[in-house]
Amino acid sequence: MLQYTIRRLLSLVPVMLIVSIIVFMIVHLTPGNPAFLILGEDASAESVAQLEQQLGLDKPIVVQFFDWLKNIVTGDLGQSVYSSEQVKTIIASHIGPTFSVTLLAIFIILLIAIPVALFAVWQRKTLLDPIFISVSLLGVSIPEFWFAMLLVLGFAVTIPIFPVAGYIPFAEGWFEWLYHLILPAFVLAAVEIGLVARMLRDGMLEAVNQDYTRTARAKGIRESVVLMKHVFSNALIPTATVIGVMIAGLLGGAIIIETMFTIPGMGSLLIDSIHRRDYPVIQGVILFIAAIYVLVNLCVDLLYAFLDPRIRYD
Amino acid sequence: MKKSFYLCTVIGLLLMLGLAGCAQEGAGPTGKEEESQAKGEPTKGGTFEVALASEPDTLDWMYISATVTRDVSWHIFETLFALDHDFAIKPMIAEKYETNEEETVYTITLREDVKFHNGAVVTAADVVASVERWRKISSIGQAASEYIDEVVATSDTVLEIRLKEPYNALMDDIAASKSALMIIPAEIAEAANEQPLLPEQIVGTGPYQFESWDRGKEIVLSHFEEYSSRTETDWGGLTGEKVAYYDELKFLIVKDPQVRMNGLKTGLYDYAENISPDLYEVLESSPNIDRVTYMNGYSTITPNKAKAPFDDLKVRQALNHALDKKTIAEATYGNEAFYSLDGALFAPEQTELYSEEGTDQYLAYDPEKAKSLLADSNYNGEPITIMFSNDNENYKKIAQVAKQQMEEVGFKVELDPYEWGTYLERWLEPENWDLVVIGWSTRFSPNELGLLVLDTARSGWYDSDRWAEAIERWGAARSSEERKEILTEMNHTVNDELPFFKVVNETRLDIKSDKVTYDSWLGQRHWNTWKSE
Numbered sequence: 001m002l003q004y005t006i007r008r009l010l011s012l013v014p015v016m017l018i019v020s021i022i023v024f025m026i027v028h029l030t031p032g033n034p035a036f037l038i039l040g041e042d043a044s045a046e047s048v049a050q051l052e053q054q055l056g057l058d059k060p061i062v063v064q065f066f067d068w069l070k071n072i073v074t075g076d077l078g079q080s081v082y083s084s085e086q087v088k089t090i091i092a093s094h095i096g097p098t099f100s101v102t103l104l105a106i107f108i109i110l111l112i113a114i115p116v117a118l119f120a121v122w123q124r125k126t127l128l129d130p131i132f133i134s135v136s137l138l139g140v141s142i143p144e145f146w147f148a149m150l151l152v153l154g155f156a157v158t159i160p161i162f163p164v165a166g167y168i169p170f171a172e173g174w175f176e177w178l179y180h181l182i183l184p185a186f187v188l189a190a191v192e193i194g195l196v197a198r199m200l201r202d203g204m205l206e207a208v209n210q211d212y213t214r215t216a217r218a219k220g221i222r223e224s225v226v227l228m229k230h231v232f233s234n235a236l237i238p239t240a241t242v243i244g245v246m247i248a249g250l251l252g253g254a255i256i257i258e259t260m261f262t263i264p265g266m267g268s269l270l271i272d273s274i275h276r277r278d279y280p281v282i283q284g285v286i287l288f289i290a291a292i293y294v295l296v297n298l299c300v301d302l303l304y305a306f307l308d309p310r311i312r313y314d
Numbered sequence: 315m316k317k318s319f320y321l322c323t324v325i326g327l328l329l330m331l332g333l334a335g336c337a338q339e340g341a342g343p344t345g346k347e348e349e350s351q352a353k354g355e356p357t358k359g360g361t362f363e364v365a366l367a368s369e370p371d372t373l374d375w376m377y378i379s380a381t382v383t384r385d386v387s388w389h390i391f392e393t394l395f396a397l398d399h400d401f402a403i404k405p406m407i408a409e410k411y412e413t414n415e416e417e418t419v420y421t422i423t424l425r426e427d428v429k430f431h432n433g434a435v436v437t438a439a440d441v442v443a444s445v446e447r448w449r450k451i452s453s454i455g456q457a458a459s460e461y462i463d464e465v466v467a468t469s470d471t472v473l474e475i476r477l478k479e480p481y482n483a484l485m486d487d488i489a490a491s492k493s494a495l496m497i498i499p500a501e502i503a504e505a506a507n508e509q510p511l512l513p514e515q516i517v518g519t520g521p522y523q524f525e526s527w528d529r530g531k532e533i534v535l536s537h538f539e540e541y542s543s544r545t546e547t548d549w550g551g552l553t554g555e556k557v558a559y560y561d562e563l564k565f566l567i568v569k570d571p572q573v574r575m576n577g578l579k580t581g582l583y584d585y586a587e588n589i590s591p592d593l594y595e596v597l598e599s600s601p602n603i604d605r606v607t608y609m610n611g612y613s614t615i616t617p618n619k620a621k622a623p624f625d626d627l628k629v630r631q632a633l634n635h636a637l638d639k640k641t642i643a644e645a646t647y648g649n650e651a652f653y654s655l656d657g658a659l660f661a662p663e664q665t666e667l668y669s670e671e672g673t674d675q676y677l678a679y680d681p682e683k684a685k686s687l688l689a690d691s692n693y694n695g696e697p698i699t700i701m702f703s704n705d706n707e708n709y710k711k712i713a714q715v716a717k718q719q720m721e722e723v724g725f726k727v728e729l730d731p732y733e734w735g736t737y738l739e740r741w742l743e744p745e746n747w748d749l750v751v752i753g754w755s756t757r758f759s760p761n762e763l764g765l766l767v768l769d770t771a772r773s774g775w776y777d778s779d780r781w782a783e784a785i786e787r788w789g790a791a792r793s794s795e796e797r798k799e800i801l802t803e804m805n806h807t808v809n810d811e812l813p814f815f816k817v818v819n820e821t822r823l824d825i826k827s828d829k830v831t832y833d834s835w836l837g838q839r840h841w842n843t844w845k846s847e
């Protein structure tokens with residue numbers, strides 16, 4: 001197990017290297033230049049040239065790449081072209097909001113998807129099953145921005161229960177934190193609930209007629225216990241995969257939701273940095289997202305062994 | 315067992331939602347009955363929250379000319395001289411200035427006991443260091459620098475700016491409200507030198523001082539207790555008496571326009587900038603929202619004069635006759651409150667600079683004439699590229715309508731939209747475009763007209779001895795009559811040579827809570843304004 005984990009962690013190195021080469025090329029080949037963007041339309045050509053030199057953008061691109069790579073290896077992601085802040089610090093300050101909204105969204109997803117799937121399987125022979133599953137799939141079909149607008153209009157403007165936008169860090173009070181995050185987390189969750197519920201239901205339906213389930217029933221165990229203990233736990237593996245990918249995606253930032261609720265998270269950081277051609281920040285954020293994907297997938301794989309004792313990695 | 319656990323969790327969450335609702339009702343925006351309260355008596359204290367449409371790159375008002383930088387920074391920094399409510403130049407940190415007979419030495423006396431936010435008193439040495447930095451990094455300072463020989467402090471409160479030759483636009487440059495000559499402590503000016511100021515270097519003399527900047531989220535300023543205010547109550551603009559009524563000024567970054575409006579509606583913000591003109595009439599019926607409008611420069615179409623076909627004046631004339639600006643304006647801005655048809659280089663509010671004379675070619679829509687001019691010209695039917703930034707809805711609409719009108723008289727036109735960053739880069743190369751659509755913010759001197767700086771991409775590589783001469787005469791002009799005459803000549807030059815086509819003067823729409831007493835000018839200023847509870 002330990003060996004496997006180390007091997008997987010080592011595989012991060014080539015992945016990150018490939019990602020960094022691709023990102024660096026894409027970012028630097030995109031037209032636009034931070035010097036023009038900082039100085040604006042009134043700038044003289046001399047000022048632009050001077051700033052380019054300060055930022056090191058006048059060097060050949062290969063030199064720039066190796067300079068950057070050298071720093072990355074030593075753990076230095078560089079400085080923002082705009083604020084001169086360390087990229088590490090910038091990412092650290094934006095991960096909090098993204099992590100918060102992800103956490104809450106996953107909580108809401110599980111809170112709704114699991115009962116819906118259980119109920120659907122329990123009522124699998126009635127009309128309630130297709131109805132429940134169709135309703136939970138509605139969320140997948142609604143565009144995020146539109147659903148967000150509807151929710152804001154309904155529950156923040158017309159009936160002012162929730163704030164229109166904003167983010168309060170957890171450190172400033174858990175209640176305010178939660179209160180500001182409920183709408184955005186709900187919108188993010190709505191898209192995924194149906195997916196998870198369906199995944200779970202299909203997995204459970206497969207298990208529901210297996211021999212071991214029948215044996216369990218034959219032993220006289222109540223149907224609810226059969227469902228929870230024998231059926232539900234066997235449907236968890238494919239669901240864990242889906243949720244893992246979901247968490248990785250959400251931790252990379254949700255641009256639309258962050259913009260609509262003014263949450264200063266990873267998504268808005270990435271899009272702002274792209275508009276500003278803030279090369280070090282774009283590269284840093286994408287490397288960070290790539291690392292998250294690899295790590296979350298590793299966690300999911302390790303979780304398999306826990307969910308299904310038959311799986312061994314040694 | 316597990317089922318009941320889920321049930322409990324669901325009920326728990328619902329309860330939490332309910333509680334949240336109650337809490338909001340208690341602490342939320344004050345009820346309607348309070349709206350009718352008198353606004354007359356100024357109230358001190360509290361936090362004033364502003365929703366900004368974009369985040370400034372830096373708060374260094376000297377370093378860049380961006381409007382959003384200006385709008386936040388002029389609460390923190392001040393200049394030696396500044397524009398008053400009528401856009402006339404008045405002293406700010408300075409007490410007065412005088413010149414010698416040849417007008418080559420400007421002696422500026424500072425007000426005594428003007429304090430920086432770090433507690434130090436402004437001395438002539440601080441001003442000299444600020445001027446030196448301004449000469450290096452400000453686009454306006456760089457231009458002025460050509461005339462400046464040296465800047466010397468002659469005592470603690472007096473300094474001299476010695477010129478190589480008379481340059482009468484110097485005061486305009488010193489009082490400019492973009493890339494401004496803001497006064498900062500000498501040690502900071504020297505330490506920052508040609509770099510933008512770091513957060514810890516944001517030390518000015520203004521009524522609010524810098525507290526914190528949480529990037530992507532908010533900029534917080536606080537009331538500066540020891541602010542040395544001027545006493546003139548009738549100057550307005552950026553000078554005269556300034557009272558900071560709020561304890562705290564928060565600029566929140568809210569990029570989505572719908573959120574800015576909803577936030578103001580629900581009392582989350584007190585002031586929100588840059589609202590779409592489409593909402594102007596909707597806002598009329600919103601009970602607790604007031605509209606704030608102010609001039610915002612003008613939109614233009616600039617031809618590339620470095621290559622065919624627009625190097626040919628006849629083609630430019632044909633284009634001028636092809637454009638029906640009234641139709642363009644109606645299609646682009648909709649409501650007439652948001653544009654005015656005016657061919658002058660400055661806005662009517664700028665009484666010292668405004669001259670209408672010589673702008674008769676501004677509205678010259680005549681498709682027949684355009685067709686015949688085009689037939690006589692060098693234009694041989696090659697496609698014309700109109701480049702614009704698709705980040706701005708207005709430029710996009712102007713380009714679309716212009717395309718249609720140009721095609722009617724026989725131009726072949728292609729639209730070429732880019733994202734702003736790409737646009738800025740492509741703009742610099744003459745091969746990339748034939749026409750660009752872009753807006754220019756309000757300027758306060760002919761020297762600041764970026765769209766007419768000769769032989770640059772901004773002016774479409776305009777090359778004109780006549781304009782160069784007019785600018786030179788402007789620098790040497792002594793009386794306001796002489797200046798008026800030069801301004802008229804400038805209008806005539808633009809009219810005859812058509813270096814660009816002015817579309818219309820634009821008006822910008824901000825909104826504020828009706829509890830806020832506010833005096834609209836040019837951009838948002840939150841001193842001398844207060845919020846009644």
